[in-house]
Amino acid sequence: MTEHVEILSIGSSKRHRAESRFRVYGIIAIVLSLSFLLIMVGSIATRGITAFKQSFVFVEIDLPADKIDVDDIKGTRFGKLLKSALRDRFPEATSRKEKKLVYGLVSSTAEYSVRDQVVENPELVGSRAGFWIRASSDVDMYLKGYIDAELAESQRRLNDKQLKWIKQLKTHGHVESRFNTQFFTGGDSREPEQAGILGAVVGSALSLLVCFLLSFPLGVLAAVYLEEFTTQSRLNRIIEVNINNLAAVPSIVFGLLGLAIFLNFFGLPRSTPLVGGMVLALMTLPTIIIASRASLRAVPPSIREAAMGLGASKVQTTFHHVIPLAMPGMLTGSIIGMAQALGETAPLLMIGMVAFIVDVPQGITDAATALPVQIFLWADSPERGFLEKTSAAIMVLLVFLIAMNLVAIILRRRLERRW
Amino acid sequence: MNIMTINENLNAMPDQPNSAVNEPIVRAKGVDVFYGDKQALFDVDLDVQKNSVTALIGPSGCGKSTLLRCFNRMNDVIPICRVTGLVTLGGQDIHAPNVDVVSLRKEVGMVFQKPNPFPKSIYDNIAYGPRIHGMTQNKAELDAVVEKSLRRAGLWEEVKDRLDKPGTGLSGGQQQRLCIARAIAVKPKVILMDEPCSALDPIATAKVEELIDELRERFTIIIVTHSMQQAARVSQHTAFFHLGYLVENGATEDIFTTPEDERTKNYITGRIG
Ligand SMILES: Nc1ncnc2c1ncn2[C@@H]1O[C@H](COP(=O)(O)OP(=O)(O)OP(=O)(O)O)[C@@H](O)[C@H]1O
Numbered sequence: 001m002t003e004h005v006e007i008l009s010i011g012s013s014k015r016h017r018a019e020s021r022f023r024v025y026g027i028i029a030i031v032l033s034l035s036f037l038l039i040m041v042g043s044i045a046t047r048g049i050t051a052f053k054q055s056f057v058f059v060e061i062d063l064p065a066d067k068i069d070v071d072d073i074k075g076t077r078f079g080k081l082l083k084s085a086l087r088d089r090f091p092e093a094t095s096r097k098e099k100k101l102v103y104g105l106v107s108s109t110a111e112y113s114v115r116d117q118v119v120e121n122p123e124l125v126g127s128r129a130g131f132w133i134r135a136s137s138d139v140d141m142y143l144k145g146y147i148d149a150e151l152a153e154s155q156r157r158l159n160d161k162q163l164k165w166i167k168q169l170k171t172h173g174h175v176e177s178r179f180n181t182q183f184f185t186g187g188d189s190r191e192p193e194q195a196g197i198l199g200a201v202v203g204s205a206l207s208l209l210v211c212f213l214l215s216f217p218l219g220v221l222a223a224v225y226l227e228e229f230t231t232q233s234r235l236n237r238i239i240e241v242n243i244n245n246l247a248a249v250p251s252i253v254f255g256l257l258g259l260a261i262f263l264n265f266f267g268l269p270r271s272t273p274l275v276g277g278m279v280l281a282l283m284t285l286p287t288i289i290i291a292s293r294a295s296l297r298a299v300p301p302s303i304r305e306a307a308m309g310l311g312a313s314k315v316q317t318t319f320h321h322v323i324p325l326a327m328p329g330m331l332t333g334s335i336i337g338m339a340q341a342l343g344e345t346a347p348l349l350m351i352g353m354v355a356f357i358v359d360v361p362q363g364i365t366d367a368a369t370a371l372p373v374q375i376f377l378w379a380d381s382p383e384r385g386f387l388e389k390t391s392a393a394i395m396v397l398l399v400f401l402i403a404m405n406l407v408a409i410i411l412r413r414r415l416e417r418r419w
Numbered sequence: 420m421n422i423m424t425i426n427e428n429l430n431a432m433p434d435q436p437n438s439a440v441n442e443p444i445v446r447a448k449g450v451d452v453f454y455g456d457k458q459a460l461f462d463v464d465l466d467v468q469k470n471s472v473t474a475l476i477g478p479s480g481c482g483k484s485t486l487l488r489c490f491n492r493m494n495d496v497i498p499i500c501r502v503t504g505l506v507t508l509g510g511q512d513i514h515a516p517n518v519d520v521v522s523l524r525k526e527v528g529m530v531f532q533k534p535n536p537f538p539k540s541i542y543d544n545i546a547y548g549p550r551i552h553g554m555t556q557n558k559a560e561l562d563a564v565v566e567k568s569l570r571r572a573g574l575w576e577e578v579k580d581r582l583d584k585p586g587t588g589l590s591g592g593q594q595q596r597l598c599i600a601r602a603i604a605v606k607p608k609v610i611l612m613d614e615p616c617s618a619l620d621p622i623a624t625a626k627v628e629e630l631i632d633e634l635r636e637r638f639t640i641i642i643v644t645h646s647m648q649q650a651a652r653v654s655q656h657t658a659f660f661h662l663g664y665l666v667e668n669g670a671t672e673d674i675f676t677t678p679e680d681e682r683t684k685n686y687i688t689g690r691i692g
């Protein structure tokens with residue numbers, strides 16, 4: 001009797017060890033992948049977080065009434081006024097070269113923000129008013145600590161005089177770091193301090209909308225037809241294999257296809273979310289079909305039998321019972337496909353969504369870029385100021401992705417009333 | 420002839436039980452069924468009398484379900500399945516090209532082995548059939564049909580307060596009676612039941628059996644069962660199948676007391692099966 005007990009316990013302790021070993025492996029795998037994720041997100045966040053702040057410089061500008069036409073404030077050349085204000089601020093800059101260095105402290109787009117402020121407050125005309133204007137990217141970088149003042153003068157973007165002036169501004173409290181709303185409300189720009197992400201976000205959103213509107217109905221209908229209305233014929237199997245193949249085709253091929261067909265043959269407008277969405281739809285279609293077929297297959301056959309036994313036709317059975325039950329799975333599959341599409345760059349390059357576009361697109365036929373393309377463009381720019389923008393844009397892309405997945409989860413909760 | 424002929428023929432049939440005895444409502448004549456190359460039923464002849472319960476018994480895999488599914492052409496759904504021979508409902512060939520399978524299935528309801536309510540409310544489960552067949556004009560009529568069907572299935576008292584609750588939330592026995600109620604809501608002439616109690620406990624089984632006995636007044640029932648006792652309790656006619664052949668068929672009493680065929684005797688005494 002005792003022997004039996006011993007044999008039993010030996011066997012079980014071996015099993016226990018195997019089980020706990022397996023659990024440890026699992027935990028190690030999870031911890032490893034989580035830490036990679038954390039490192040990635042952490043490094044992006046620490047690099048990109050500064051892009052949400054922007055340095056502003058305080059300058060007093062003379063707005064003489066004889067130089068500004070009150071009825072046409074927009075037509076006034078504020079650049080001149082700003083420059084003379086800057087010269088007044090730093091009178092020691094006398095040579096042409098030094099004056100240029102002074103002008104370089106503020107953004108070259110600053111005159112437009114001065115103009116906009118005066119347009120909003122026309123009563124300022126005729127007085128001397130203080131303005132907070134965007135610092136140039138170099139100054140911004142220096143203030144954020146990205147430019148090392150210890151370096152030899154020839155090797156840094158700001159020379160000793162400029163550093164002295166910045167110090168001077170600082171001691172007067174004329175430098176301030178503010179939340180960079182421009183980044184979230186503006187389009188792209190040649191000047192890093194002026195560049196915003198909204199154009200790319202809207203471009204991506206519009207492309208995805210087109211992509212969803214095209215690929216979801218098409219994909220679901222194709223899946224329903226293949227799953228519910230065809231028999232297991234040879235043709236059906238060939239189609240199935242080819243759909244799986246399509247899902248694995250590199251996305252750039254779809255881009256070339258889009259270029260050849262949508263742009264060159266049909267003559268649709270280049271660089272637009274319309275064409276971008278169509279190309280992305282080609283790409284997501286196989287994913288959606290595969291996911292939809294899987295979720296249709298997961299609907300128990302007993303439900304179909306129940307409906308057909310009551311005299312429901314094939315179409316009624318499918319649309320009243322099978323599709324509603326499969327819908328959560330179909331939606332999840334589609335959102336996964338859309339998330340892939342959101343990160344897709346190569347096909348968009350092919351159809352010209354890589355152009356430099358300052359305006360935020362207003363519709364699907366306006367020229368636009370997309371988030372990943374914007375990241376690519378900024379990462380490719382030589383200016384130091386675009387480096388932080390690149391990381392910030394990646395963060396925006398990740399937030400976009402998370403938002404999409406949240407929508408998917410919420411939709412699924414809503415629909416998944418399996419009871 | 421059009422698809423309505425099934426209905427007309429049935430309605431034209433005399434309702435008196437004594438004359439109906441001669442006129443089977445469902446008749447299978449020389450039915451062969453093939454799954455691909457494999458033959459599952461061989462030359463089956465079976466008459467089913469109106470307002471009676473006919474039990475199909477036999478060992479597993481002998482083709483009971485296959486025959487049952489011939490009566491409402493559920494075998495059409497299986498691509499490899501081929502049915503030859505004559506099956507009539509109310510005297511009309513159900514395989515005739517002018518017969519609409521939808522109206523056939525409205526006349527021949529089915530209850531499956533595993534309760535399979537729709538994942539919808541109890542009300543919608545019952546109302547689905549009448550809705551798709553356009554059997555009611557308004558909500559009040561539909562409500563009446565739902566209540567009547569649930570009452571006939573003996574489920575009304577148990578669920579009347581929670582008609583909007585999911586049908587899948589009921590117990591197994593209740594679900595099966597819900598499925599029966601769903602089947603009778605479209606007012607079929609014949610109800611096919613494929614081992615309706617095999618997933619139920621004895622008490623739920625007793626309830627369903629009681630129900631079947633009551634339903635006999637209005638419907639003709641063909642039931643597949645593995646339980647000899649159940650066949651004896653609920654049926655008036657019994658057909659015994661073996662390896663795809665209809666071996667013996669007649670009044671339940673006779674089959675169980677004086678079986679003619681050796682195989683029938685062995686099966687009901689538990690020696691094969
Ligand atoms: N869909 C199918 N495809 C191929 N063969 C089938 C199919 N359905 C049934 N068969 C075969 O047909 C024969 C009869 O099956 P059927 O389901 O009618 O038996 P049954 O009498 O209902 O058995 P059980 O009592 O186990 O339910 C079996 O040999 C089975 O293997």
Ligand SMILES: [Mg+2]
Binds near residue numbers: 484613
């Ligand atoms: Mg069976």
